[in-house]
Amino acid sequence: MTRSCPLPLIDITGLSSGDRDVRLAVARALDEACIESGFVYIRGAQFDRRLFDRLLAAARRYFAQDEAGKMACYIGGSVNHSGYVPVGEEQFGGGTSDLKEAFDVNNDYHHAEGRRPLLGPNLWPDLPGFQSDVLAYYRHVAAIGRSLFDAFALALGLDERHFAPHLRHPPNQLRLIHYPLAAGTEDRPGIGAHTDYECFTLLFATSPGLQVLRHDGSWIDVPLIPDTMVMNIGDMMELLSNGRYVATTHRVKKVAEERYSFPFFFTCDYDHVIAPLVPGRGERRYTPVRCGEHLFNQTAQTFAYLKRRRAAGDLVLADALPLDSFGARPPVPVAR
Template structure:
């Protein structure tokens, strides 16, 4: 293992062990079998409206099959990502420059692209690369692997934009929302992509690859490798999301919950660290168009920019994301 590729804090166990309260609060719930995760066939959306609706209401997450993304493209993206992350930490810092952003230690990307941490034990065992897909043409890398990766991402963006639009339109139909009026609530062509690497850690029970959170997106579409670790919360129980080749994992984010008036759920999820193997995942996030106003019976009108600014402010001042609760309408019920 080339430990020089890891950010310095990941090259050895942390100096201070995790507090008892922190560890207990994240490991107290027993995990359940992953066979219950719903599966949706993209080619049969019109025939499976009830199944998709049930998944969105009850889980906020599902496994997607027959998505039309070539298996070779999925595997090539994984291979190129592994090569890029195997570079030395210093090389990655120099290579991943604007519009790319390199980060580590936190799932929430700060304006400077560095970890926002209140305490050393809050660090997440993860490093990542953020790629704004609408700015791919601005990436002019000298490194051959990164140049090849950009070409693959151009193709991947087209496939994921198609998948996201098909799913979103089907969800709007199930919610009886006007597709034309709601079109600006999804800007599939300008999504972002994050590549995550989770280093293995022998003391895995005392660290998280990514702590419990919800995504801020409309939809998030995950391509994960063969190393498990993703867990989803349902009915106060944690379910593992088993890696299955040539399938994608789709989870709903905060924007979709607001659009649906809380009919659909922005699912809480987390990532466990593996004791023996690194884990790599590639996630596509799709958001509303810039300036598009989310109008809901449950929330004050807001744009995604309003939402993200509030999230960054809360992370800066509180050390964690508050999310949709900041925008909830106060009722007398």
């Protein structure tokens, strides 16, 4: 069963205010919305639409190339899991390949010290303006994400800058995703049902297709609202909030038109240990995880090139949690 239902909408403009009470009001609204649904629309004066438009144009140029041009940046040849992801490279539960292609951009980290599987220099195609346009958007949305981390700290009753020392070189990832219009009548999803691994995600998309799973088992269509982004809770935010927020399962249904989607996944520094920060409700117990290790372990369970390395014995994962470790508990209704 699928039903259309708008999500809560929060204006985050106040997070740029010098008045702590204004920032706290936004944090409280965000807190209530995230408890209620785990998916939220956000808008704000911080958004620079010109950078969104430049990113979309860059993606169109890249995916218009022939297969050889795109595969020149195949993600399997990268040192930090960046580059082109062809159709079928990813598989979520059930072994069904997603009907999408992507270009993944990570923290473009060029220091020799501190490199990790998700932290290093990106692969970049030889397309004029592509790198500069994508990085401009990456840096813009990364700044918005840092202010949202401050808001979550306030919402959880922590010092407002609690997360700042753990956001020095996070393996945040921006995905440029292209969903081609599917031929035929097979109801094949653009991307399978899953939760996001990170703390939270900010999504900009060009057309509908996103669906969210309600606790009653029904799927909600997420329509586009002009000049907004969709924000959702990921595994790590569920863990560090001790279940106050729940990572919500979502998917992209079979697209009715060509679709571009740009999720930006926010996390903490690679070696930071994510553990519950506030008292829990006694319903679930969460095991602390090392941030980057959790991300890479989960990634290695879905990408074909990493599965091949595991099968060959070239890659060994330590204490990898199953892909459905989070998002199992229904959201707790908010008292009004």
